[in-house]
Amino acid sequence: MLFQRSRAEPYAHLWVENDPPTDAEKGHIASALAKLEAELESLRPGERLSNDASKPRAGRHVNKRIPKLTDSIRRHRGLLSSVRSIPCEIWQAIFCFAMTNITTVGHRYGVALHALCRVSRLWNKAATMERSLWTVLPRVDSRRRQDTITVNAVSMYLERSGTLPLEIAYSGDVCVKPPPLDSSQPTDQVYVYSIFAVLLKVSHRWRQADFDIRDVDLSSLAVRGLTPILETLVLSIRPAVPEEDTGEPTDALILENFYNAPALRHVTVSTSGFASQTVILMHLKWPQLETFSSNSPRDLYYSKAVRYGRTSLRSLELTVNGMVIDPRVSLRLCPAASIVLPHLTKLVLHFGPNVSMSELAMRLPCLSLPALEELVVTGNVLDKMLASTLTVPLGTRIQSLKRLTLDENLKISSIDAGLGPLLTLARGLEHLDIQASPTLISQLRCQMPMPSDSAPRLPFPLLRILTLRSSVRDLTPDSNAESDQWFIAQQSMMANSIAIMLIQRTVDVGIYAIGLPDTPQVELREINFIHCDEGGSKAWRTQMMILDDRLCGTFVSGVPRLASKVVERFRSGLAALFLYSSSSQKGFDRATRWEMDFFMGEMEDLDLNRLDCRRLATRGVLHMLRQVGRTTKLAGYKQSKYDFQRRAKDLCMKWKPFLLRDARLALFRWTYVAENHMRLQYFATEPTTEKAWETIFGPPIM
16 A cells, blocks of 8 residues: 555664654654655645645545645655654753752652653653652652552652752651561551651752651651752651640650751651640750741740851741740750841731730840841731731841731731831831731821921832731721611721822832932832632732722723623623532533523623723732633534633633733723732733733643
């Protein structure tokens, strides 16, 4: 037959391999390609051969041999493609770059790596020979069923990685004793013991280690002095038996397994499920640590961190709950002399319910943090001295602070009463994440000029990103309110205050820069509105709608905005469509298909030519429409009108020009991030089409 390949072809092996052809094979392929093209030209005289040669002219009889010839020509051209000639080393560099930012959660790294190996023999060879790709071992969880596949996978990674440093992760219980040999069938303990023993055997290659184990298994980590290159340690400890608070002291559990790790720089210690009287303390070489994080409910690390890690610490995260001093671990209050942490750029403090502001005021003033750039404070604190207490260690060099985050659980009264000193001194603040309150909004607005100033001034002249968090307690109306008018009036006042502040910091920012040459004033580019509670979302949405009307309004041409009722109906219908497809195993019944078909038809018939359609993006209609377009359960019906996946994609493309038109006419553009998260961006200049489309659709769906 014409298209049956002969076994004598010198390049026959290339049909099943991805190896680049030799010079001699290239000659044979070119000769065969010329013959095929000449034959196709003879069958279709007067037509120019192209990559679309398989597409016949309308109404012309198609020779059955032409599609086969075209397919053979494309296959021969593929043999001469330059992609085949890319060296294996180039593919390895591409793979290393592609795998850089892939997370290890859920073994996504391993799934992506094995997907590369299955593409072709060439890719498999390139990935297998690149040892650095196999240094991230799959996470081992002994609480799940284990078998020989897991053991073989760990062994394969260790073999292919050679002698390079490793990243390991282990969760569950540790089997430190060999299982009985008389068992007829292997059990999970057999595999767990084998895996853990293999990991301990290569401890000299650990670069990053992540362990989530019980307190009784800490002694099994017999790696003291055996981790010479360990740089990052994440240790999560939980009790083997649930504990209850008895108030009676217990013996402290001292962990010294990683004390002699000379390269250890980053440590995270997490404890959960322990009683308040339980003490678990790690002995570390503090002078070499750069980052340290602990959620221990007792003051076990504060004094050691600030005393011995002062020259190296760059990031410190601690939980402060009562500032308990345990004499068995020899922790003392800071001395009267100031302790300088010259390189500390990030400080995170989690306050517990039993924190004592008096003891906190004795400790923090001992610190001097001249390089601090990020401060995060979380917890339920009622003391009005919080902000002023935090201001003391920052001293007169608080201008270095660029990012400030105050948790929504911090009481508004505490923020309003004590935030003044902190906000006044932080002139270089670029990112503020804080709970919204009327007092805060007023502090962010234009301030009266000082006698030495020639123009009004704005606090935080370098502020670029603002995150305002709200909760039920500040959005829910008073129970004594007589009607909803009071509630709407309160939300309207708050929204108007926010709108005035945003306009001052965006559109009118140039007014406040006049006469202040030494203080540059930048525009506020991004504002995030986050509702932090499950309840009270109606009040939050009301506030966002009022703010949207205040900032966006209507176009100069008088084009009316798409009605809110229509947008909400579309939104609820898409949500029901998506949720029903996610929960239903058998698909839609006939009545539901009819209802959804009518609903989608209503959206398709909507004429946006003379409507301002920005509310479709603001309320997340486009976000949900994209989710429907990605749901495979909504496709595959024989009748095209029930193929909701395709109809959703087509609807996005139909609306795209109108959405881009309206987005480009607006200085403020909303992005739907989640049900409780809205992002407002300010654009002084018109962005590119890609950037505008990204702001409309929001973040990509993973």
